Amino acid sequence: MKELIFADVVDEKVIDVRTQTAFQAGHLKNALNLNPGNFKKYLDYFVGDDEKIVVVIDDVTVLDEISHDSVIGYLMADSIPEDTLVGVETIPASEFLGLETDYILLDVRTPDEITRPAPEKNLLNIPFEDLPKRLNDLDQTKTIYTLCGSGNRSTAAASYLLTQGFDAQVIEGGMKAVQAVGE
Template identity: 45%
Template sequence: MNKISSTQTIHSTLVDVRSQFDFQVAHAKGSLNLSPSNLSKYALNFLATDQAITFVVEDDSPETLSELTDKANAIGLTNVQGYVLFAELPADSLQSIDTISAEDFLSLPIDDSFTLLDLRQAAEITRPAPDRNLSNIPIEELAKEYTKLEEKQKIYTLCGSGGRATAAASFLSDKGYKPIVITGGMKAVQALNK
């Protein structure tokens, strides 16, 4: 996999494979957060197989690059342009994803207008999400269904532990929405409701 200099113009979709926590703090504007484990599961819900992509990585060890190449090949991503090191991205090209703790989310005022977006599949919902302003769009369907969401409203993203919520927030942010990730996901919400 070729290294792309951060000073070059990147003419492809950036797929940031760093952790959800690192992505939330800082990422290149317009990038999609898919960890290596989520890449195999969800990439084709957001990317076409022939879409030009560039990976954003924390390190460029041969093991990391080999793993990404293998995962991309396994799911049929045929147009990987290369990779760029996150540390080499210009600071003025970075932004963050807003987050909120489960406790703060559950304490929001009654009159606060928002959408709670549960990204889990119906079959995996063993711990129901709070039903206030709840919308359920599994992450696998988000790229087709996101226009059903109110663009001007805050959208709190929720999943089991926060990985899919961050991936969804990265997608929604690029589409002009105002996503906020509930950190810790349903695990954190359930811990507070015991």
Template identity: 55%
Template sequence: MKKINYKEINDQQLIDVRPQHDYQAGHISKSLNLNPGNFKKYAAYYIDLSKPIIFIVGSEDKDKLEKLSEVANELGITQLDGYLLIDEVPEEIFQTTETIPAGDFLNKSDDFILLDVRHPDEITRSAPEKNLVNIPFEELVDNYQSLDTSKQIYTLCGSGNRSTAAASFLESKGFDPKVIEGGMKAIQEVKFNN
């Protein structure tokens, strides 16, 4: 797979496959965070097959590129321009994704939207009810317009991977979401310890 220089980016789709915390700490604007574990399941919903893609990886994850390329091919993604090493991108162009600790979120009293991106079939731990909107991650691409842009959106999933991916998608659409750190697992721990 061809290595791309960040200056060669124009209108390709940028798929950042780094872990959620690395993505949150600094990423390229309009990149979608789909890690190797969820790429196969969700790429078909979010990737436009008519446009080329570039994978963004850290130098420690270059070994995952071959498998990602195979999965992309299986999904019919034929326009793979190559990969970009995030380590070679100037930090001054990075964006960050804001997060909020579960305890701080549970203490919020202002108006907001709690966007739970888990599929209803997998919800074993109920999300807090206040201002809850459930749009499974695979449906968000078609339903994000229903979200009220005047309210702060907090994304939630089981552990934080999909909520980071959802936040990355919403950021690309002009929203300013915040990810609840640790997802429902962290919310349950806070509730259990109080």
């Protein structure tokens, strides 16, 4: 896999494989966040067969974990001009639990992994891998707060929703943080 120059990336799908916190702090607009641990598991749900992929990395040691026929090269995160980066909004669990506005709480865990139930107010459960097929279930006029177990998939879900024109924010720390606040 070859290293690319930022200016050469034009129409390719950008998958940022850095940690959720690095991605949240600054990423290319319309990039999808899939960390190395979930890259191969979820890639085919979010990328078409004919799409070419460029991955954003901060460490070349992850390249073996993210090899795929559609990946044409990589960008080192520190080579991307800072003025092209955008962030993902996050909200602390305690602040989220105090919201009185209208919103959607999107739990992206699969039903069989929900051992700690999410708050029921405005709750919608769509497993992360089903999100592309179920976008019509979401109201684009409302802020969507994404939730998973720890925050990895909720960051990935928010990144995908942002590419689709939704206002999405990540609940910091996921269900673990929500549960800790509720105790």
